[in-house]
Amino acid sequence: MSEQTLTSAAAERGPLAMEAISVSKDFKLGRGQTLHAVRDVSFNLYRGGVVALVGESGSGKSTAAKLLAGQERLTSGAIRLDSMPVEVSSRRAFRRYKSQVQYVFQDPFASLNPVHTVRYHLERPVKLHQRAVNVSQEVVTLLEQVRLTPAKQFLAKYPHELSGGQRQRVSFARALAAHPSVLLADEPVSMLDVSIRLEMLSLLDDLRRRFRLAMLYITHDIASARYFADEVLVMYAGQIVERGPAEELTQHPAHPYTQLLVASAPDPDNLGSALRGGAGRDRSPQPYAGPRGPASAVSNGTAVVGCPFSPRCPFADDLCRRENPALAQVSATRAAACWHLDLAAPEVVSGPQGGGSPTTQ
Amino acid sequence: MSAGDPPTPVQAPGSQPVLDIRDFSVVYRTPAGDVRAVDRVNLALAAGEVVGLAGESGSGKSTLAYGACRLLRAPAFITGGSVRYQGRRLVQGSQAADVLRMSPDELRRLRWREIAIVFQSAMNALNPVLSVRNQLVDVIHAHMRMPRDEAQERAGSLLDLVGIPRSRLRSYPHELSGGMRQRVMIAMALATEPEVVIMDEPTTALDVVVQRDILAQIVELKERLGFSILFITHDLSLLMELADRIAVMYAGQLLEVATAGEINHEAAHPYTKGLLNSFPSLHGPRRELAGIPGSPPDLRNPPPGCPFLPRCSYGTDACTGVDMELRPVATSQDAEHVTACPFVLPGTPPREVFPTPAEGRLDLPDHLRLAEDLRTAVEPGS
DSSP states (O other), rough: OOOOOOOHHHHHSSSEEEEEEEEEEEEEEEEEEEEEEEEEEEEEEETOOOOOEEOTSSSSSSHHHHTTTTOOOEEEEEEEEEEEOOOOOOOOHHEEEEHHHEOOOOOOHHHSSSOOHHHHHHHHHHHOOOOOOOOOOOOHHHHHHHTSSSHHHHHHHGGOOOOOOHHHHHHHHHTTTTOOSSSEEETTTSSHHHHHHHHHHHHHHHHHTTOOOOOEEEEEHHHHHHHHHHHHEEEEEEEEEEEEEHHHHHHSSSHHHHHHHHHHSOOOOOOTTTTGOOOOOOOSSSSSSOOOOSSSOSSSSSSSSSSSTGGOOOTOOOOHHHHHOOOOOSSOOOOEETTTTHHHHHHTTTTTTTTOOOOOO | OTTOOOOOOOTTOOOSEEEEEEEEEEEEEEETEEEEEEEEEEEETTTTTTEEOOTTTHHHHHHHHHHHOOOOOOEEEEEEEEEEEESSSBBTTBBBBEEGGGOHHHHHHHHHTTEEEEOOOOHSSSSSSSSSHHHHHHHHHHSSSSOHHHHHHHOOOOOOOOOOOOOGGGOOOGSSSSHHHHHHHHHTTTTTTSSEEEETTTTTTSOOHHHHHHHHHHHHHHHHHHHHHEEEEEEEHHHHOOOOOEEETTEEEEEEEEEEHHHHOOOOHHHHHHHTTTTTOSSSOOOOOOOSSOOOTTSSOOOSSSSSGOOTTTOGGGGOOOOOOOOOTTTTTTTEEEESSSSSSSTOOOOOOOOOOTOOOBOOOOOOOOHHHHHHHHHOOO
C-alpha cells in the first residue's frame, strides 16, 4: 500500500509547535439552543509540516482555526504552543502570541485595506512584532520572499492595483512579517483562479520549508489537500470524523462522509459519469439519498444525540442514531469515527497495516 | 451505454445550430484605450448539447455569453460579428433570427423565453426583499401570458423540478442555504422553458457534494426538457464530466475547441495542456503538477500573434507572427477538434526550460512543483 506512514512522516517533520487538546466551541443561538461549532477536536502541528482541515461549509473548520488564532475563546479544552499553555489574558501576552501564530484569510480582496499601500500593510506588523530592525529593508525582504519582485515596484501600490494572486502574496508577506512559527491558512487559494492556485500552493510549500512553519491548511478541496498536506483531518458537524496521512486517506477513505467527499470531486477521466446519464463507474459504494442539510450540530442545551452524519449515511442504523461514535484508531496511521467501518471500508479496517477491528469506547 | 463511449455532439449534419456566434467581438471603451474582451469568436451550440466554456477570470467568457444576449451596456460595445438564434418556437421562415439586429421588443421576447441565464452569484442575483414565490411569479408574468393563479401554481411546480419543498415559496433568499439559492436560480431560468440556458459559474461557490447534486440535477432536467447549455466555468475538470464539447478561451479568443474526451486525452494547445496540469486530481496516481506561470496579457495592447506566448513553454519567435485561426488538429480522429496553435500537437513533449518572463511582467515563473520527488529532495534541516 502506501509507503507514507505516520511514523516516517513524523521522522521527517520538525518539533511539535502547537497542540490543540480536546478543543470545543459552543455558540448560543437563543431560545435555549446551542450550536456546537467545534466539538472535542485534538491535533498537533509540527514545524515544517502541513495539516489539512477538510470539510464543507459550516463544518467548523474556520472556527477551529480562529480558536487557534486566539480570535475566539475556547468553551473547553486547551491550546499549547511550544508545550506551554497559551495565555492570552493580557494585551501584551496576546501580542506575543500573535507574533508566533499568524493567520492568512481566504479573500485577499477583503483582507487588505483598500486605502493603504502595500508598504503600509507590511510596515505595521514589522514595527509591531520586531524590534530594532531596518523596517524598509525588512519590507523589501518580505516582498522578495513571496516573489513580488522587483519589490520597489510594489511598495507604493494599493490593493486594487494588484491581481488576486499578487494580493494574496501580500497577505502571505504580512503573515510572515511577524516571523511566526505557526501559519493558519484559511482557504488561502480558493478565491484564486485555477491556473494560479498551484503557484500559490507551491509558494506556501516553499515558505513552510524555508521557515519551518507549522501550517494548518483549511480547505474544502480535498484534492488539493492530497497534494499539499502531510496529514488530513476531515471535519463534519464540528468534529473530526477521520484522520490519516494525506495520500492514504484520499485513496482509501474509511468514513462514509470522506467517501462522499472523494466521490463528489470532479474526475476528468470519468467520462461515463452519472452526470452524462451513462452507467459510469460510480465510485461511491452506495447512492447517497435522503435528507441533506448543513453539517452543523444544534442541540437544546443537552448533548447532541447520535452520529451527526447518520441522516445522510447509507450505513446508518439505530445505533448510529442513538450514540455518537468516538474517533478510534483504525490502523497504525488512521483513525475514524464510525460504528460501521467494517461495512463502509472493509479494506481499510482489515488492510495490510492490520489495525484490527475498530475499538470503541 | 457503455462507460468508454463518450457521447458525440448531437448536431446532425446540415442542421442549424440553436445558437450560432460568428466572428463576435466586444470591446470595453476605456480612457486608456479599447480593451478587446472578446476577439472574433466563433462558437455554435446545437440543440440538446452541453458546451463548456473554460478559461481564467478576465478571459472574456462571461462577456461573450452576455454579449450574445445583448446584455452588456456601455462601456462595452459589440464591434463585429453576428449572433443567430433559431429555436423551435421562434421560427421566421427558414431564417435564423439575428440577435444583434433585434428591436427592444424582439429582444424581450428572446430573453428568458428563448435564452435564459443562471447568473454567477446566487447570493447577489436574487432580490433579498422579495419572497421566492414573488420572484418566480415575476419572471413568469414578465415573459409569458398566464393568469395569476396559474403562475402561482407554476412557481410551485418549478420548485418541485429542482427538488425544493413548496413550503419554501414563502422564504426569502437569506433563509435559504447557498445550494438552495442556486437551485432557485436554476428554477427561475427554467420558468419559461427556454431553448438555451447559459450557466455562468453556477456552482463555483458551493461545496463539492452540493455541486455534484446540482450538476446531476441540471443534467437530468436537460434530458427531460431538452434545452441546450452553455456552461461557463474555470474548472476544466468539471467540464470533462459534464460537457459534450469544450471551448477553451484565453485573452478574449478561443484557443481550442474539441469534445470533452479529446480535451482530456488529446489536448493540443499549450494553454489547454497547462490548465489540465493545474488542478490536483484526487483519482489516479499523483502527477507532477506545473500550473501556468505568469499572468494574462493586457488586452488594451494585445501582443502581436499568440496572446499566450509570454507564458508558453513551447514558444518560439514564429509565434509572434501566427494568425489566431482555429485549424483542425492534424493527428486527431475528430475533424471538429480545432486549435489556434499551428506548432504544438497533442503528443508534443514539453520543453525543458521555461521562457524568461516578458519585459515588464511582475510575476516570476515558479519552478517549484508539488511533486513527491521535490518534496523529499529539498527537505531542509536534516
